[in-house]
Amino acid sequence: MTVTMTKAARVVVKAVGPTDPAEKANDNGLGPGEFRALVSVFNNVDAYGDVVMPGAFTDVLADYAARGVPIPVLWSHQWADVFSHIGAADPSKATETDEGLEVVGALDVDSPIPEAAAVAQQVHRLMAQRRVGQFSFAFDVAEAGWGTRGEGDSEREVFELRKFSALHEVGPCLVGVNRDTRLDDVKALRAEYPRPTKADTPQPPGSPADPDPAQEPPTTTENPPGDAPGDDGETHAAKGLDPRSVALLADIAALG
Template identity: 30%
Template sequence: MSELGWGFEIKTIDEAGYIAGIAAGYGNVDHGGDVIMPGALTKAIAGRATVPMLLFHDHKRPVGAWSKFVESDAGLHVEGKIAIKSEAGRDAHALAEARALGGLSIGYKTIRHRFEGKTRQLHELALHEVSLVPVGMNDRAVITHIKSLVEDGGMPSVREFEEFLRDAGGFSKSMAAAIAAKATPHLRGEPEVKANPDDFWSAIDAALKS
């Protein structure tokens, strides 16, 4: 089975674990030189009731299931539920809320493909699972909206955020410190940034990409 990181925009995530977003972007070349062509997943999702939701492609850590699939010009939209009563599900939910999970990666098998220059066009894929991961291979793989934190104001302290990134998110001590440093003014609610929560996410995205 192959793994491929694509665009992931969480549109909603709530305390009950319901989550929705874009699982695969169509027509966007990732850093590995692959591009999913429109319709490549049509057969894979036809008649499918669920697709496993994993954490970090670890088949020993299922965290829920995707149960709704809708294709558009942008890609494959998915909806599902994180099993927050399980230990792995609680970890995944907490990581998503803390924005430590910034990408989604599909586990798949290539059925049909062809090359256009150095770009491999994926025309038909078998979809095995969709995982939550820290950073996808594609530049679009960035969470842009976490309702429970931004709108409800559930910001952690600087120390809590750094420890969370290191202990739960799997980031190195130096990386966690760098990300937390970017977020410090926002986490402390300093006057010049308090009214601009979007700047917080921009700072985290910049730190992750660097």
């Protein structure tokens, strides 16, 4: 039986935001929406009494490298919400240091799907403004066991996480468990995020690239398909969203 678990960790934001123009130009080589963070700390006892041991991520990082796929970055472990899949971390830039696991991630601030870009941009804004200051990760355990920390009256039993069999995702959240991780850098906020162009926005099959300006659109006082609560989400499908997103937005409309 495989048990999937999540970890959360407090971070200290060292990156500067738009209020510090003296440092704004120095983004340490980070691109739009990118961040660098220590998302797990070795030999640190967290609030659950768990300790991540050095080498715990070796196998999972090698697996990502062999498969050539990115590490998902999610907002607050919201697996079922496709818009909470806000970015990815490059496995070639995910490394075990003496302190713990350091990753470089990029949020989807330039997504051609407006709804997705809006969520990623808001999370980026919260991070850059120090309004969100913690990180989490989700994992499967391959090897673990009990150990002790401290001496004498301060000795306590801890659960050592020695090897992970999977690293499902990392990402920012509001409240974490560990208190010693940190966000080292984040790309400074831009006054305006790029908006998707017409060429970048997915179009449904058969849609004309340039509508005939001489042809006036029909007018109606009724709700168009996809706008009424409880409809089948055809309007969202026409925007080029994937089926999971369409179903999610249809459910939200039904609740309204």
